[in-house]
Amino acid sequence: MKELKDLIEARAEYLGNGILKADSFINHQLLPGVSTRMGQAFAAGFKARGVTGATRIVTAEVSGIAPALVTALAMDIPMVFARKKRPSFMNDLLLEASATSRTKGEDVSLYISSKYLGPTDRVVIVDDFLATASTLEALCSIVKQSGATLLAIGCIIEKVFESGRQRLEHLNVPIISLARIDLVDSGSSFIVS
Amino acid sequence: MKELKDLIEARAEYLGNGILKADSFINHQLLPGVSTRMGQAFAAGFKARGVTGATRIVTAEVSGIAPALVTALAMDIPMVFARKKRPSFMNDLLLEASATSRTKGEDVSLYISSKYLGPTDRVVIVDDFLATASTLEALCSIVKQSGATLLAIGCIIEKVFESGRQRLEHLNVPIISLARIDLVDSGSSFIVS
Numbered sequence: 001m002k003e004l005k006d007l008i009e010a011r012a013e014y015l016g017n018g019i020l021k022a023d024s025f026i027n028h029q030l031l032p033g034v035s036t037r038m039g040q041a042f043a044a045g046f047k048a049r050g051v052t053g054a055t056r057i058v059t060a061e062v063s064g065i066a067p068a069l070v071t072a073l074a075m076d077i078p079m080v081f082a083r084k085k086r087p088s089f090m091n092d093l094l095l096e097a098s099a100t101s102r103t104k105g106e107d108v109s110l111y112i113s114s115k116y117l118g119p120t121d122r123v124v125i126v127d128d129f130l131a132t133a134s135t136l137e138a139l140c141s142i143v144k145q146s147g148a149t150l151l152a153i154g155c156i157i158e159k160v161f162e163s164g165r166q167r168l169e170h171l172n173v174p175i176i177s178l179a180r181i182d183l184v185d186s187g188s189s190f191i192v193s
Numbered sequence: 194m195k196e197l198k199d200l201i202e203a204r205a206e207y208l209g210n211g212i213l214k215a216d217s218f219i220n221h222q223l224l225p226g227v228s229t230r231m232g233q234a235f236a237a238g239f240k241a242r243g244v245t246g247a248t249r250i251v252t253a254e255v256s257g258i259a260p261a262l263v264t265a266l267a268m269d270i271p272m273v274f275a276r277k278k279r280p281s282f283m284n285d286l287l288l289e290a291s292a293t294s295r296t297k298g299e300d301v302s303l304y305i306s307s308k309y310l311g312p313t314d315r316v317v318i319v320d321d322f323l324a325t326a327s328t329l330e331a332l333c334s335i336v337k338q339s340g341a342t343l344l345a346i347g348c349i350i351e352k353v354f355e356s357g358r359q360r361l362e363h364l365n366v367p368i369i370s371l372a373r374i375d376l377v378d379s380g381s382s383f384i385v386s
Contacts, residue, residue: 062255078223
């Protein structure tokens with residue numbers, strides 16, 4: 001997605017240690033046109049990879065909500081976002097898996113109610129970053145527990161140097177990213193493709 | 194918004210103690226058509242109340258992101274969502290205020306980078322629920338600290354019995370809600386209007 005690559009080059013900040021800050025269009029501020037076109041790019045990308053009949057988009061709060069919602073709008077199917085805290089009043093049967101947040105340095109549990117994900121669902125997972133794939137693996141585990149069929153995975157930005165894609169390859173589903181970044185100059189800078 | 198009122202009556206669960214669970218269309222699962230029409234209803238509602246020239250939607254993570262994003266799409270302006278944790282790598286000048294989450298029973302700080310909210314901004318705040326107005330008051334405080342002009346406040350569901358609207362009246366801005374619920378039968382049930 002050329003518009004996204006240009007945005008990353010112009011406005012993302014590289015803070016070192018593999019951390020890319022995309023606050024101005026992904027993780028803090030959201031731009032309406034760019035967000036809509038990201039959703040359309042995911043929908044077109046999944047279609048191009050032969051994904052059909054999806055019934056549900058799955059993501060995790062917080063930063064997954066926006067990309068998953070715009071994809072849900074583009075594909076006209078419901079979206080469900082995993083909660084990171086078990087709400088005190090969430091009394092449904094919960095599907096649960098653990099992920100490690102590298103930027104926050106802690107383990108978090110993800111919860112999805114079995115009311116909103118079940119054996120008849122055909123699922124596409126969408127998230128903001130594909131880095132170590134810890135969150136995506138947890139979401140895949142929840143999809144598997146639910147009995148649903150996983151069709152594909154999409155992320156806005158893939159950090160190629162963290163090798164998350166390799167960790168997801170055993171799932172045998174298409175993995176699409178709207179932009180990829182890799183480190184150069186011994187990690188002091190990055191390139192976008 | 195009649196569609197929303199019907200949804201609340203058909204699918205929201207009242208758990209007692211003033212807690213309404215709207216997981217199936219607001220706080221856990223999101224429906225694409227309903228979400229889009231909520232954004233359009235906010236945009237139309239603000240316009241009908243004389244709100245013009247808004248430059249930014251402001252909300253708080255987690256459950257504010259979806260309604261604020263669809264409103265941002267309908268009004269074609271950027272949205273910024275307050276973070277509840279100060280990310281370890283967020284080194285910008287931060288605007289901060291505290292809110293009490295009644296459902297989670299704890300105080301949380303909200304943070305917005307001053308990069309994305311400043312004196313030239315004309316702001317509409319959008320959130321999921323207007324209950325005690327604690328989160329909305331914190332967001333209003335952040336808007337005030339930034340020097341921006343607050344134009345209006347919108348929420349999907351107003352819990353009339355928690356009197357949040359009265360707490361916001363001193364701001365002298367339009368406050369719109371897409372549906373209102375009130376308790377009946379000594380709090381054992383609710384009605385929607």
